[in-house]
Amino acid sequence: MSSDIPDRDEPCERAYETVELGVLVVGAGAAGARTAIELVERGVDPEDVLVIGKRSHGDAHTTWARGGINGALGTHDPEDDWTVHAADTLREGHFLNDPEKVQTVTRRMPPALRELDDWGMAYSRTADGGIDQRYFGAQSFRRTAFAGDHTGESLLETLIGRARELSVPYRENVFVTRLLADDAGERLLGAAGFDTDTGEFVLFEADVVVLAAGGYTSLYERHSSRDDENTGDGPALAYQAGARLMDVEFVQFHPTGMVGDRYGEDWDGRLVTEAVRGEGGRLFNAEGERFMERYSPDQMELDARDVVARAIDREVREGRGTEHGGVYLDISHRDRDFIRERLPRMYERFADLGVDMAEEPVEVAPTAHYGMGGILVDGTGETDVDGLYAIGETMAGVHGANRLGGNSLAETVAFGAVTGEAIADRLLSGASDGVDRSRLHDLARIHFEDLRGLADTDGTHDPEALFDGLRGLLWEHAGILRDGEGLSAGLDALADLRMRASDLEVGGPTSRSFEFAMNLGFALDVAEAILRGAAARTESRGAHARTDHPETDPEWRRNLIVDRDSVGAMRLATRPVDDPSEAVQAALDAGYELDYHQLE
Known part of the structure; x- marks a missing residue:
């Protein structure tokens, strides 16, 4: 992406930088990049878009997704098609997936894989030059396209290359700390954060914010992410702004x-x-x-x-x-x-x-x-808060109770395009015009004053040590196997940890401890959602295994929704899951299944 960023106000009496733009994309991995590409290709001025990341550009978690990206091309197995891919996804998700979102991904992926090929994706090839595909777990056919075992890295390089061709702006090393909405919590006004290099506070006046900030599995003691990735920023930011979460207990x-x-x-x-x-x-x-x-x-x-x-x-x-x-x-x-x-x-x-x-x-x-849960969104990726969208691992709905291998990269590409298209239509139609942002700077000043206070805190506890404690807590109480007694003990331990987190020793805004303090604030909310959701779901389904409730309960074929009540406490509710389309149901009824022994 281009290193040029949109025009911004010079710092003034507010003591923070202000950036005005149409769309702020939070997260510079595949989901964020694909969204930005779609926006510009559909006519949004590149100077009205900004992609930001917490780390150096191109250093996103996408690069760690190595095995492949799914799409029913039928390279080796011509009987494969999108309906079978959807059926495999629903079975793997134990039928807790949103069927509409599954269909969106599986129908879009064959042409999306070819589009990536046109953009220069370095796929591994068959002898006749086609896009090669391999077996992945629980898939009926060979539908996982790949670039050796560095597929995520190659995918991100391809998307960044395309974004640069379109002059999409980006900015590195920016940590978003708060989404700011109107007093009713119904309309997003912008986002606040800080530059991790300089410590300078930044306010983004944006018509639309897209959260593409990854998931929350780094909250566990043993995890496949780097320690400063997937710490729950996206779900927590949305939850704190008034959006709902869904199915966070599925890890x-x-x-x-x-x-x-x-x-x-x-x-x-x-x-x-x-x-x-x-x-x-x-x-x-x-x-x-x-x-x-x-x-x-x-x-x-x-x-x-x-x-x-x-x-x-x-x-x-x-x-x-x-x-x-x-x-x-x-x-x-x-x-x-x-x-x-x-x-x-x-x-x-x-x-x-x-x-x-x-x-x-x-x-x-x-x-x-991988966290199957995340932010509750509609079919275009929009949350309950007008102007706030979420995609990739930050959103919920595609994967149900367990993710099919190869579907994570597929989701980022498919929904990046869907969400980009929806936002472009919104902006170009003028639907976001006339938003009153008179309250935005008042909220920003209050938040930045809180951040200054946190940066000068000389308390008792080290944020990084508490974060490590949280990781151990979740591994012990909400790990591979769970039970009611352990989850209850985990909630008690979390309450104690939250109390200690109110008495921190923090360095300045460019210190590692300041960043960990922010991470900890996000992590506490997401950890509570995991524990409360796992305690409420009294069955075993997919990645959620309860030793005290070992069977799958048909009555629990329901999504578990998390939001805040009128006094700010966490509240749980459920909703039924829709049925798949007739075409996908026919593929389910056909009973396709992987025959592993073809590999022997």
Whole structure:
């Protein structure tokens, strides 16, 4: 994207910078980039758009999504189509998904994959030059397009390249701390934050704000993100502004995160892509047993992620795990050249750590990887707050109770286009004209004064230490296996942690402690939503496994909604899930299913 940013007011008596624009996109990963591209392609002036990120441009979590991106191209399996993709997505989501959103993604992805190809996406290719596709867990056919095992990185490079061609502005190292709405909480007025390099406060006067800020799995002790990513900013910002959240209790634990002293703390929990299993990798316990034969003899290692993760957890709990609490993932039966070609990043990473994947297994264990829940939005990505949109992992609805591997990147691309189209129509029709922002600067000054006070706090507790405590709390009380007693204890522990968070020792606005203090404020709300939602949902479904309620309850085929009551306390409600369309229901009735043994 272009490094030029829109014109802004010079700092004046307000002691903060003001930026006026039409659309502020918060989050510089694939979802944010694709939204900005769609806006400009549909006629919005690039100078009226700004994409901002908390980190350096191009350093988004998208780059860590390695395995692939789904779309029913039928490269190898011509019987595949979008309805089967939708059926697989609904089954994997245990029918808690929003069928309309699932259909939006699955119908749009075949042409979206070809569009990315036109923009220069570095796909792996078949012998005749087509876009290659591989198996991913719980998918009926080979529909996961890929670029080796660096698909997310290649996708983001492609989108950034296209955005630069369109002169889309961006700004790095900006942390959004508050969304500002009118006094009724019905219309968004703008967003407030600070420059993490200079500490200067920034106010964005925006007709529309798009939250594309990722998810919340970094709130867990073992997670596949970097520590300063996926800390719940997006859902918390929207919730605090008056929007509702949905299904936040559903947290996907990817079966294969790195574990073991051999790899070091910096790599603990980092993802070993599902592509390793998609290319034939096998799981063994410490006794040398290929244990998935006990749990899923038909789909084996490529069963749903929740199934494989719980199987690994059980092997470890019953004493058949490694000394580091994991199992072994082995692809050494494949040729070295095959591994290097299909899994180049994984091969290089482990080689750098002294492990030859062509000769020996790697050690893995489940790691918090993806939040299926998020902000409740309509079919275009708009929240309850007029002018506030959410897309990507920040929004809820596509994935239900468990995400189908390869659908995260697909969602960012599909809904980036959908939301960009809707916002462009809104702006070009003048629907956002005439918004009274007279209250905006009053709210901003109050908020910035609060931030100044926080930056000068000389209290008792270190924000980073409390954040680490929160991670341990969620891992213990709302992890792979849950029960009512543990969730109740978790809520009590969270209340104590929230009390300690009111007495912080914080450095200036450019300090690491100030950023962690902001992260902690967001994390406390999202953690409470996870715990309360998991306690309320008295069944086991997908990634939510209750040992005291082990069965799936048909009465609980309902979305769980989180909002704030009149005094600001968290409140829960439920709503029924819609039925799929006739075309998707026909695909469900046909009973397509992955035959793992084609890989043998």
